[in-house]
Each structure stands twice: as structure tokens, then as C-alpha cells.
Amino acid sequence: MINEPIKIIKQAIRQTIDEGKVIVASWDAGGDQTLCNIRVDNVYNDFYVKDLDIGQALKDVIIDTLSLPNASEDQHVGDGQVGIDTKGAVTLTYNNAYYTPYSTDVDIDMEDYNAEEISIPYEDIHGFTQFIPRIRLSFSASYSVSHIIYAPRPVSIRTNLRIIEGDQVAFDEEALTHLKNWIREKTQIYFEDLKGIPTDVTPFEKGNKQVLNFIDIHGVLTLESQLRFSVGKHYDFVTYTKNRTVVIIE
Amino acid sequence: MFYTNGIGFESLETVLKVYKKQARPLEEVLAFFSQEDNRKQVQQVYETLPPITIKEALALGNTEQRMIVLRIFTPEEVAQDLPAEKIDSQTIKKKQIRWDENLKPYEYVYEDTYTLHKIAAKELGVKERSWWVSPDIFFVQCQCTSTDRMYYLYVPPEAAENGDAIEAIAWTMQIEGQPLTKQQYLNLMYTET
Numbered sequence: 001m002i003n004e005p006i007k008i009i010k011q012a013i014r015q016t017i018d019e020g021k022v023i024v025a026s027w028d029a030g031g032d033q034t035l036c037n038i039r040v041d042n043v044y045n046d047f048y049v050k051d052l053d054i055g056q057a058l059k060d061v062i063i064d065t066l067s068l069p070n071a072s073e074d075q076h077v078g079d080g081q082v083g084i085d086t087k088g089a090v091t092l093t094y095n096n097a098y099y100t101p102y103s104t105d106v107d108i109d110m111e112d113y114n115a116e117e118i119s120i121p122y123e124d125i126h127g128f129t130q131f132i133p134r135i136r137l138s139f140s141a142s143y144s145v146s147h148i149i150y151a152p153r154p155v156s157i158r159t160n161l162r163i164i165e166g167d168q169v170a171f172d173e174e175a176l177t178h179l180k181n182w183i184r185e186k187t188q189i190y191f192e193d194l195k196g197i198p199t200d201v202t203p204f205e206k207g208n209k210q211v212l213n214f215i216d217i218h219g220v221l222t223l224e225s226q227l228r229f230s231v232g233k234h235y236d237f238v239t240y241t242k243n244r245t246v247v248i249i250e
Numbered sequence: 251m252f253y254t255n256g257i258g259f260e261s262l263e264t265v266l267k268v269y270k271k272q273a274r275p276l277e278e279v280l281a282f283f284s285q286e287d288n289r290k291q292v293q294q295v296y297e298t299l300p301p302i303t304i305k306e307a308l309a310l311g312n313t314e315q316r317m318i319v320l321r322i323f324t325p326e327e328v329a330q331d332l333p334a335e336k337i338d339s340q341t342i343k344k345k346q347i348r349w350d351e352n353l354k355p356y357e358y359v360y361e362d363t364y365t366l367h368k369i370a371a372k373e374l375g376v377k378e379r380s381w382w383v384s385p386d387i388f389f390v391q392c393q394c395t396s397t398d399r400m401y402y403l404y405v406p407p408e409a410a411e412n413g414d415a416i417e418a419i420a421w422t423m424q425i426e427g428q429p430l431t432k433q434q435y436l437n438l439m440y441t442e443t
Binding site for chain 1: 251255256258265279282283284285
């Protein structure tokens with residue numbers, strides 16, 4: 001039975017699609033978060049009719065229909081287009097990548113993490129190393145499949161300057177930006193191993209294929225003017241779903 | 251702000267007193283300061299400053315500051331610097347079979363002493379609230395018979411309520427989730443010997 005708000009939501013979706021607009025949902029769920037965004041003609045989170053948040057209602061039904069997790073080791077990353085089928089039901093045609101640390105095939109037992117230690121020389125033109133070890137200059141960066149989907153930009157590097165002993169040390173913004181850019185340039189190559197969800201995936205039911213899902217790099221500037229860091233690679237088993245259509249509102 | 255162990259302090263004097271407690275020479279301490287005013291100040295006062303005391307450490311307002319500074323004191327210093335009251339001391343005579351350099355067994359008799367101490371809560375700077383009585387702190391001092399190292403083991407007030415050092419040390423061991431009674435502990439000790 002259709003109650004009043006559902007009827008309004010369906011009408012709003014139908015009208016929006018009839019106007020030739022495209023309603024797209026994208027999600028990244030798992031690991032204590034369920035992110036789901038709705039965009040209409042590429043405008044995010046602005047889908048209201050008479051103060052009724054149609055976007056929020058759509059998010060709720062998509063999370064519910066696809067059983068998108070929240071507190072979970074599993075992760076679902078995907079997107080889909082909202083449509084109306086011949087019976088007037090609201091549908092979602094979507095692609096999804098479902099990552100899990102565990103294979104459904106008991107015979108597969110693969111390592112899910114490896115780390116590589118790397119050291120490269122740093123030309124210290126701003127004099128950071130003269131203060132080491134009384135200061136600690138560390139950095140970290142991480143990149144995952146969902147970053148590729150949601151933030152396709154250069155990886156964001158976080159630097160942290162911590163005074164360990166003595167008085168304050170102040171570096172100007174330009175010096176820190178230079179260091180950050182240099183680190184980004186030198187570490188970018190390690191993030192390139194991570195690919196997004198392939199466009200030519202063949203859907204399969206069993207999560208028995210292991211893929212790189214997450215890379216994290218963290219390191220420090222050493223007294224010997226070396227950037228010493230580790231590159232951690234996390235692997236998950238993946239199941240792809242491609243072009244599947246489900247009814248989200250009858 | 252001035253730092254030691256990565257924790258910030260408002261007072262330069264406190265940080266210098268910490269360095270003094272760590273017995274750092276002036277030259278090393280000076281290398282920690284870049285600003286000219288601070289370096290001058292360090293040079294002027296460092297040699298004359300006393301090391302930080304436990305009472306001063308406990309009076310620090312910030313938990314992280316207290317944690318970092320208290321870490322540099324040994325348990326012996328804590329027991330000696332704070333007015334720890336000796337509640338009870340008991341000695342157990344033990345026998346062990348040991349072997350001499352010719353691998354000939356001989357009987358070794360020794361004494362094992364356990365001393366129960368109390369530090370009043372007010373000495374630790376714990377503020378009393380009307381609805382909550384802050385507990386005094388109890389610990390047992392004992393010597394490891396293998397290494398001769400002195401140990402100071404915390405025990406909760408209920409383990410010390412009878413003022414018995416053996417009962418208190420018995421609490422530090424458990425069988426099936428229950429602390430040992432004094433008699434159980436003594437039986438086990440005799441079994442060991």
C-alpha cells in the first residue's frame with residue numbers, strides 16, 4: 001500500500017525523469033560509515049519537493065534495498081541510475097564492488113596486507129633536519145578505491161610537525177608546502193598501483209578474486225635527510241555486480 | 251610553550267627541572283632551544299635549578315603533563331619522596347635446592363620479606379569531593395629472589411584492609427579469577443620451596 005509521502009516521492013522522481021534529468025546515486029558503505037549521495041543532473045543533495053527531502057528518502061531506500069553496511073569489515077562501493085519501469089515502480093540500475101577480507105571459497109587463503117620500507121634522500125633547502133630529533137616531522141597519506149570514485153584528485157598528504165623537546169620551531173608556510181609537494185611527487189608512484197573499479201568487469205557471484213583496495217603511506221624525515229616511509233597495501237576479495245536492476249519503491 | 255617528550259608546558263622552569271631530573275648536561279639542553287631569549291634564560295638558570303620533585307609533578311594541572319613527568323621517577327623514588335607509611339612487614343623463611351659449581355645439590359635457606367606501604371590520597375593531590383572519598387594508595391614492596399631486584403606492586407584498598415602484607419601480596423595472584431587468600435599464598439610458597 002502506498003502511503004502519502006511515498007506517493008509524493010514517486011511523483012517527484014517520475015516528474016524529474018520526465019523532465020529529462022538524470023538521478024544518480026553513489027555509495028561507499030562499510031567501516032563504520034554508510035555514505036550515499038544523490039545527485040540530480042550532477043547537483044548533489046538538493047532534491048526537495050515541498051520541503052520533503054526526496055534525496056534523503058531515496059538514500060534510505062537504496063541503503064535498505066541493497067543492504068549497504070555500516071559497522072562492517074565489508075565495503076560496498078558503487079553507483080547507479082534511478083529510473084521508472086513499465087509498471088511504474090522506481091528502479092535502480094547499478095554497478096557495485098563488494099570488498100571483503102574473507103573469500104567465500106574456503107580453499108583460498110591469501111595474505112591480505114604487505115608493507116614495503118623505503119628511504120629516499122631529501123634535499124633539505126629549508127633546514128628542517130637541523131632540528132631533528134628535537135622535532136618530529138611526519139607525514140601520512142592514504143588512498144582507497146572509494147577515493148578514486150569520490151575524489152579523483154592528487155592524493156592528499158597530511159604533514160605533522162611535532163616539537164618533542166625545547167622551544168617552538170616555526171617554519172614558514174612556503175617551506176611546509178614545498179615539503180608537502182615534494183612528498184606528494186615522490187609517493188605518487190606508489191598510489192598508481194591502485195586502480196578504480198574496472199569498467200569491463202565480468203560480474204561473478206563468488207568473491208574469490210583478490211584486489212588491491214587500500215594503500216597507506218606514512219613516514220618521517222630523518223636526521224640524515226632521508227624521507228623514510230612504509231607503503232602498506234591492503235587486499236580484499238571482491239565481487240562485482242554490473243548493470244543489475246532492482247525495484248527500490250514499488 | 252615549551253616541550254618535553256612531545257608534551258607542551260607553559261613554564262620553561264618546569265621543563266628545565268625535568269631535564270635536570272634526567273641529568274641532562276647544559277650543552278644538551280641548550281641544543282633544544284632555538285630562540286635567543288630562551289637560550290639566554292636556560293644558560294642563566296639551568297645549573298642552579300633543582301630537579302623536579304614528585305610533589306611538583308603531581309601538582310601539574312594537566313594529565314598528560316603529569317603522566318610524562320611521573321614516568322621519569324623510579325618506584326623507589328616515589329616511595330621515598332612521598333610520605334609512605336609502613337603498615338606491615340612480614341618475613342617468610344624459605345628453603346630451596348640449589349646446585350653448586352660442581353652441580354652438587356645443596357639446601358639454600360633465605361628470608362623473603364614483604365612490606366605493605368600506604369600513601370595518603372591527599373599526598374597525591376587527589377581532591378576530595380563530598381560524595382566520594384578518594385582511596386589511599388597501597389603497595390607491597392618485595393624482592394625478587396632470583397634477580398634480587400626490588401619490586402613495588404600496587405594493591406587495591408580491599409587487599410590491604412586487614413593491614414597484612416602477606417594478604418596484600420596474595421591478592422596479586424589469582425586462581426580461576428579469584429585472588430589468593432593469605433593461606434593459599436603461603437601454601438604455594440612452601441610448595442615452591
